[in-house]
Every structure is written in C-alpha cells, then in structure tokens.
Amino acid sequence: xxxxxxxxxxxxxxxxxxxxxxxxxxxxxxxxxxxxxxxxxxxxxxxxxxxxxxxxxxxxxxxxxxxxxxxxxxxxxxxxxxxxxxxxxxxxxxxxxxxxxxxxxxxxxxxxxxxxxxxxxxxxxxxxxxxxxxxxxxxxxxxxxxxxxxxxxxxxxxxxxxxxxxxxxxxxx
Amino acid sequence: xxxxxxxxxxxxxxxxxxxxxxxxxxxxxxxxxxxxxxxxxxxxxxxxxxxxxxxxxxxxxxxxxxxxxxxxxxxxxxxxxxxxxxxxxxxxxxxxxxxxxxxxxxxxxxxxxxxxxxxxxxxxxxxxxxxxxxxxxxxxxxxxxxxxxxxxxxxxxxxxxxxxxxxxxxxxxxxxxxxxxxxxxxxxxxxxxxxxxxxxxxxxxxxxxxxxxxxxxxxxxxxxxxxxxxxxxxxxxxxxxxxxxxxxxxxxxxxxxxxxxxxxxxxxxxxxxxxxxxxxxxxxxxxxxxxxxxxxxxxxxxxxxxxxxxxxxxxxxxxxxxxxxxxxxxxxxxxxxxxxxxxxxxxxxxxxxxxxxxxxxxxxxxxxxxxxxxxxxxxxxxxxxxxxxxxxxxxxxxxxxxxxxxxxxxxxxxxxxxxxxxxxxxxxxxxxxxxxxxxxxxxxxxxxxxxxxxxxxxxxxxxxxxxxxxxxxxxxxxxxxxxxxxxxxxxxxxxxxxxxxxxxxxxxxxxxxxxxxxxxxxxxxxxxxxxxxxxxxxxxxxxxxxxxxxxxxxxxxxxxxxxxxxxxxxxxxxxxxxxxxxxxxxxxxxxxxxxxxxxxxxxxxxxxxxxxxxxxxxxxxx
Numbered sequence: 001x002x003x004x005x006x007x008x009x010x011x012x013x014x015x016x017x018x019x020x021x022x023x024x025x026x027x028x029x030x031x032x033x034x035x036x037x038x039x040x041x042x043x044x045x046x047x048x049x050x051x052x053x054x055x056x057x058x059x060x061x062x063x064x065x066x067x068x069x070x071x072x073x074x075x076x077x078x079x080x081x082x083x084x085x086x087x088x089x090x091x092x093x094x095x096x097x098x099x100x101x102x103x104x105x106x107x108x109x110x111x112x113x114x115x116x117x118x119x120x121x122x123x124x125x126x127x128x129x130x131x132x133x134x135x136x137x138x139x140x141x142x143x144x145x146x147x148x149x150x151x152x153x154x155x156x157x158x159x160x161x162x163x164x165x166x167x168x169x170x171x172x173x
Numbered sequence: 174x175x176x177x178x179x180x181x182x183x184x185x186x187x188x189x190x191x192x193x194x195x196x197x198x199x200x201x202x203x204x205x206x207x208x209x210x211x212x213x214x215x216x217x218x219x220x221x222x223x224x225x226x227x228x229x230x231x232x233x234x235x236x237x238x239x240x241x242x243x244x245x246x247x248x249x250x251x252x253x254x255x256x257x258x259x260x261x262x263x264x265x266x267x268x269x270x271x272x273x274x275x276x277x278x279x280x281x282x283x284x285x286x287x288x289x290x291x292x293x294x295x296x297x298x299x300x301x302x303x304x305x306x307x308x309x310x311x312x313x314x315x316x317x318x319x320x321x322x323x324x325x326x327x328x329x330x331x332x333x334x335x336x337x338x339x340x341x342x343x344x345x346x347x348x349x350x351x352x353x354x355x356x357x358x359x360x361x362x363x364x365x366x367x368x369x370x371x372x373x374x375x376x377x378x379x380x381x382x383x384x385x386x387x388x389x390x391x392x393x394x395x396x397x398x399x400x401x402x403x404x405x406x407x408x409x410x411x412x413x414x415x416x417x418x419x420x421x422x423x424x425x426x427x428x429x430x431x432x433x434x435x436x437x438x439x440x441x442x443x444x445x446x447x448x449x450x451x452x453x454x455x456x457x458x459x460x461x462x463x464x465x466x467x468x469x470x471x472x473x474x475x476x477x478x479x480x481x482x483x484x485x486x487x488x489x490x491x492x493x494x495x496x497x498x499x500x501x502x503x504x505x506x507x508x509x510x511x512x513x514x515x516x517x518x519x520x521x522x523x524x525x526x527x528x529x530x531x532x533x534x535x536x537x538x539x540x541x542x543x544x545x546x547x548x549x550x551x552x553x554x555x556x557x558x559x560x561x562x563x564x565x566x567x568x569x570x571x572x573x574x575x576x577x578x579x580x581x582x583x584x585x586x587x588x589x590x591x592x593x594x595x596x597x598x599x600x601x602x603x604x605x606x607x608x609x610x611x612x613x614x615x616x617x618x619x620x621x622x623x624x625x626x627x628x629x630x631x632x633x634x635x636x637x638x639x640x641x642x643x644x645x646x647x648x649x650x651x652x653x654x655x656x657x658x659x660x661x662x663x664x665x666x667x668x669x670x671x672x673x674x675x676x677x678x679x680x681x682x683x684x685x686x687x688x689x690x691x692x693x694x695x696x697x698x699x700x701x702x703x704x705x706x707x708x709x710x711x712x713x714x715x716x717x718x719x720x721x722x723x724x725x726x727x728x729x730x731x732x733x734x735x736x737x738x739x740x741x742x743x744x745x746x747x748x749x750x751x752x753x754x755x756x757x758x759x760x761x762x763x764x765x766x767x768x769x770x771x772x773x774x775x776x777x778x779x780x781x782x783x784x785x786x787x788x789x790x791x792x793x794x795x
Contacts, residue, residue, distance in 0.1 A: 003503055
C-alpha cells in the first residue's frame with residue numbers, strides 16, 4: 001500500500017517535470033536583440049548583379065510603394081524555404097523586391113535564380129558582406145520592409161514564415 | 174550519389190531487423206522457448222547494417238560529396254582529411270548514427286557474452302534493449318536523417334566549426350558515447366533481472382563488467398573533453414560547470430555509486446533494490462543528457478541545432494523510459510530477495526553506503542544546478558545561469574566527510590571490523606594531516622577554516638591510499654590504484670585552484686611587464702598561412718629563457734577566429750599564455766597564467782581508469 005502512494009508521488013513529480021521541459025522547448029532560445037522600429041535604413045551604393053553597374057539604393061526607392069530588401073545566398077538552406085513567399089510577394093502590387101546577394105559566387109547565385117525563379121526587381125552584389133553589415137543585418141536570410149523614405153517598417157531575422165508573410169501582407173494592404 | 178541511398182536504406186533495414194528481433198524475443202518469452210541461438214545472426218546483421226550506413230557517411234565526408242545535407246553543412250574541400258572524417262560525428266545527424274552503431278554493437282557483444290545468464294533474463298534484456306534501439310532508429314530516420322539531399326548540388330560546403338577541428342576532439346565523442354551507450358545495457362539487464370527475480374550475487378558479478386566498461390569510457394571521455402577545453406577554449410581552466418560538462422558528470426557519479434553498490438550486492442547479497450535504482454538512473458541520465466544537448470533547450474558549445482521536433486521526440490522517449498521503468502520497479506520491488514542483516518557501522522558495506530549517499534547528494538546538486546534555469550525560465554520567465562559559486566558552495570563542505578569516509582572505508586572489513594584498534598590509529602593520522610594542511614596553507618598565507626579542513630581530508634585520503642599502494646600485498650589492486658588516483662586528483666585540483674596565478678593585460682610589440690617573479694617580454698609578431706586558416710603568431714619571452722608562441726587563427730570556412738594557447742608543461746606547473754585580438758587597436762590582449770600541478774590532474778584521471786581496467790585483466794586471468 002505504501003508503495004502505491006510512493007509510485008503516485010513519483011508519477012506526479014515526473015509528469016510535472018515533463019510539462020515544464022515540454023514548455024521549455026517551446027521557448028525561443030536564440031537571442032534576438034530589441035529592435036528599434038521606424039529607424040531609417042542607411043543608404044548604400046553597390047554593384048548591380050547582372051550589369052555590374054554601380055547603383056545607389058535611394059535612386060531606385062522613389063515610388064509610393066513598399067520595398068522589401070532581402071539578403072540571400074545560394075548556399076543558404078533557409079533561403080530556399082522562404083523563396084516561395086518571395087515569389088508570392090512579388091505578385092503583390094504595392095511592393096517591390098530588392099535582393100542583396102550575400103558572399104556568393106556569381107555562377108551559383110545565377111543557377112539558384114534559374115532553378116527557383118527570380119523574384120527580385122533588382123539585385124545588389126555584396127561579395128564581402130559589408131553592405132549587409134552596414135544595414136545592421138545579423139545573418140542570412142534577413143529581410144527589411146521599408147518605405148520610400150528608407151524608413152524600416154519591419155525587420156525579419158531568419159527566413160520568412162507563414163506568420164511573418166501574413167504580417168507583411170497586412171502592412172502593405 | 175548512390176551512397177546516400179545505401180546509407181539510408183541500410184538504416185531502414187536495420188530498423189526492420191530490430192523489429193524482428195523484438196518480436197522473436199517477445200514470442201520466445203511467451204512460449205518459454207529454451208533456445209535462442211539463432212538470434213546471433215540477426216544481431217550481427219543489425220549491427221552490420223548500421224555500420225554500413227555509418228561508413229557510407231564517412232566516405233561521403235571524405236570525398237566531399239555536397240549533395241548530402243550533412244556533408245554540405247559540416248564540411249569543406251580544403252579541410253584536412255582527419256577533420257573530414259571526424260566531421261562525420263561532429264554534428265547532430267552523424268553523431269546519432271555513431272550512437273546507434275555503438276548501441277547495436279553492444280547488444281551483439283552482450284548476446285555473445287551472456288551465455289551464463291538464464292535465457293529468460295537474456296530475452297527480457299534483449300526486449301528492453303531493442304525498444305531503445307528502435308526508439309533511436311526512428312528518431313534518427315524521422316527527425317535527423319543524415320542522408321537528406323540538397324538539389325542542386327552546391328560546389329562547396331559550409332565547413333566545420335574550427336574549435337572542433339582538433340585531434341583530441343576527433344576522438345572525444347566516440348569514447349564518450351561508448352560510455353553513455355553502454356549504460357543502456359546496464360539499464361536493460363537490471364530491469365530484466367528484476368522481472369526474472371534474479372537480483373542476486375551472480376547477476377551482480379555479471380553486470381559489474383558492463384558497469385566497468387561504461388565507467389572507464391565515460392571517465393576517459395570526460396578527461397578528453399576537459400583537456401580540449403583547457404587548451405583550445407583558451408579560458409585556462411579544465412572544468413567550467415557548463416551544462417554539457419554537468420551532463421557527462423551526472424551519469425559518471427551515478428555509475429561510480431553503482432559500481433560500489435554492486436560490490437556490496439556481490440559480497441553480501443544486500444542493497445539489491447538500490448543497485449537496480451542506480452542502474453535505471455544511470456541510463457536515464459544519459460538519455461536526459463541527450464535531450465538537454467540536442468533539443469536546443471540549453472545553449473552551449475554542444476548545441477548542434479535548435480529543432481524543437483527533435484526535442485519533443487527525445488523528451489517523450491525519455492519520459493516513456495522513466496515511467497515504464499518506474500512502473501516495473503514498483504511492481505517487482507517487493508520480490509527482491511535481500512539479506513536482512515543490519516550493517517555494522519564499522520564495516521565496509523556501511524562506509525560504501527554512506528559514501529553512496531554523498532555521491533547522490535553531489536549528483537542532485539549538479540542536476541538541480543543544470544536544470545533549475547530551465548524550470549525558472551518556464552515558471553517565471555526569468556533568465557539566469559548557474560555558475561561555479563553555486564556548485565562550490567554546495568559541494569565543498571560535503572566533500573570533506575566524503576573524503577574521510579573514502580579513506581577509512583576500504584580498510585574496514587566486510588560485515589564487522591575489529592573494535593577500536595583501527596579507528597584510534599586512523600584518528601591520530603587524521604590529526605597529523607590537519608597539522609600538515611595547516612602548515613602548507615600558512616606558507617602560502619591562505620589559511621581559512623574550509624580550506625584547511627578540505628586540504629586535511631584530501632591529504633588524509635592521499636596518505637592512506639598511498640600507504641595501501643606501497644604496502645599491501647595487492648589484494649585488490651584495481652581498487653587501490655583507482656582510489657590512489659582519485660586522491661591524487663582531488664589533491665591536485667585543490668592545490669591547483671588556490672595556487673593559480675594570472676595576469677591579463679594589453680601589450681604592444683616591444684613591451685615588457687613584470688608579473689610576480691616573471692618578466693614577460695613581447696618580442697615580435699608574425700603571420701603565416703595554412704590550408705584552411707591564416708594565423709598570427711606572437712613571440713613572447715618569459716624570464717629570458719622560455720619562448721612562448723601563442724597563436725590567433727582566422728579560419729575561412731566558416732569565418733571564425735580562435736586563440737591557440739601556448740602551454741609549457743612540467744611536473745610542477747603549467748605556464749599558459751594566450752593572446753586575443755582587440756578590434757581596431759595595435760596592441761594584443763595577453764593573458765598569462767601559472768597553474769600548478771595541472772599535469773597531475775590528467776595523470777591521476779588516467780590512473781583512475783587504469784585502476785578500473787585492471788579489474789578486467791584480473792578477471793580474465795581467473
């Protein structure tokens with residue numbers, strides 16, 4: 001009889017542990033710095049992907065539209081996952097996509113675009129990663145939603161997922 | 174690439190064979206069949222198929238086949254061959270195959286070596302073991318298949334984390350895994366013997382071998398990890414109470430207690446249920462370690478990937494093991510036949526029991542220190558990390574009586590000791606050691622009550638085990654050497670921790686600095702190129718005779734900066750010099766440490782494992 005009580009106590013205790021650890025798993029563990037909204041993105045000049053021309057960001061961001069700056073690379077596996085969202089976003093009217101090709105080989109990047117379709121209006125090369133650092137990026141992929149005044153409306157660290165995709169759609173409606 | 178398919182299909186077939194073995198065993202138990210010879214082929218194939226898939230992965234790494242996701246994520250063409258190979262288990266997926274391979278290998282060996290055990294018990298052991306194997310196989314195939322493909326094939330891989338590119342770290346995981354995984358057999362066999370009502374002397378002397386195997390490999394694995402942390406991480410210590418270190422320490426503590434318990438069970442037919450509990454806990458702690466490390470619930474050097482699905486799977490599996498063993502234990506616990514004699518206080522068995530409780534206390538401190546932050550975060554959203562002060566405060570005071578009991582215990586007789594004679598002699602010796610400890614601390618001007626008592630206890634253990642080592646006619650050489658090694662380890666750690674000196678400063682080329690009796694001169698700096706990194710080497714001279722050449726390496730794939738300390742070792746102390754780059758400055762950050770008796774920490778641990786291994790040799794001679 002005594003054993004039964006003991007067993008029940010143990011089972012309750014371990015169930016408690018299980019619930020706590022299960023909840024602990026759901027907590028995000030990666031450190032995300034606090035982000036100051038409505039900051040202005042620093043303007044930059046870089047070479048265009050296909051033409052090798054030097055282009056300044058502010059010269060192409062002019063319309064009454066939103067711009068989505070997406071940092072990507074052909075070697076980045078999560079970039080492949082978010083690609084379908086970029087294709088969908090490209091079809092939206094009020095948004096233009098600007099790609100920043102981060103530390104990549106031209107040939108690989110071109111193959112990537114050929115295989116998966118090119119969602120970008122324009123792509124900048126960022127061979128040594130300096131442009132991305134100046135933008136304040138933490139890694140690849142990373143996405144900034146800005147307006148024509150280069151104001152950052154939303155920043156997404158990591159791949160775009162259904163949730164963040166819907167948030168973007170809400171904003172640009 | 175065909176090897177991708179070979180690898181993943183042999184894993185599938187091995188899972189199929191595991192299921193067949195499981196069903197055959199269940200069937201044989203129900204029909205009370207007396208012969209299980211035909212199983213050995215199945216065990217061999219189960220192991221062989223996993224071996225093939227492991228070898229395929231190694232080959233994929235060696236030929237840098239980047240169509241494989243695991244290779245792509247963890248390798249690079251210009252890595253040296255050794256690290257291409259060790260990259261196989263330097264990641265989550267590959268290390269799980271290694272885990273599974275060892276698991277299937279051990280069950281094969283168990284089957285060959287367990288002829289002396291009753292068939293029913295063997296069958297039950299196999300059933301439990303196959304449940305574990307199937308659990309891990311499904312985990313591997315479902316959440317972390319190492320043979321996933323990337324299409325189109327990338328030209329280049331992402332590279333292995335440079336701090337893992339180290340010869341010691343290449344063998345650290347396999348050795349540690351041998352230790353972890355073999356605890357599964359102790360677990361299965363303990364449950365089987367419980368169900369078959371075989372918890373007795375014969376079982377104890379059988380399972381003792383497996384406990385020794387686990388314990389030896391675990392000790393070696395922890396040692397290798399510590400040595401690596403000492404010279405590669407550049408923090409100048411060997412133990413940081415990092416969650417991952419704690420996770421390997423917990424099964425070790427548990428196994429140490431278990432080892433001593435089985436001795437009591439073997440000699441006195443006592444402590445049977447305690448032995449079973451410890452067997453269950455050892456393996457549960459190993460799986461718990463896997464959960465904590467692989468789920469990404471903790472952040473540490475060993476966190477490979479944050480994938481919550483994996484975490485959920487192992488968590489469910491872990492609690493399945495906990496609950497089922499709990500229920501089995503409570504169902505059969507009354508039936509354990511145990512020697513009901515009370516222990517005499519001055520007997521070997523009571524000193525073993527007392528020290529077992531101490532070890533359990535240490536274990537709970539480590540366990541709480543490791544998982545408390547997780548619980549706190551879930552319950553109150555507060556982030557904390559538990560560091561050395563917590564462990565030092567809770568462990569050190571209890572270490573003192575523990576060491577004293579450890580010194581006295583082995584000199585007592587089983588059942589009952591002769592009255593008074595020994596205790597009086599031992600207490601005189603204890604007093605002498607108190608004086609020695611006090612004098613030693615006085616010389617270094619470090620006298621505090623806690624430190625004096627701690628040093629007394631460790632000197633005491635040291636002298637007594639040393640006396641046993643030179644005097645005894647080697648009744649139990651394995652124990653004598655291990656205990657001597659342990660006393661040496663504790664003594665070295667204590668002396669090392671309060672006699673260490675360090676200076677951290679910024680130096681430019683040509684600078685000179687005085688540190689206690691040493692003059693540190695920064696002579697020049699040179700840079701050089703290697704196949705996969707660029708390095709800056711600083712030339713330092715200490716006291717005009719020791720030349721130190723610490724390095725800063727800048728790896729290109731992936732881009733990481735590491736510091737390679739230069740360490741000069743001799744029997745008395747290590748001199749440790751490490752440099753770090755300071756951004757946008759022409760000076761370097763220099764750290765110089767003198768760590769006494771460092772080498773003795775490694776040597777004594779090796780001595781402990783030698784002691785453990787000797788018990789095998791002796792057994793085979795018999």
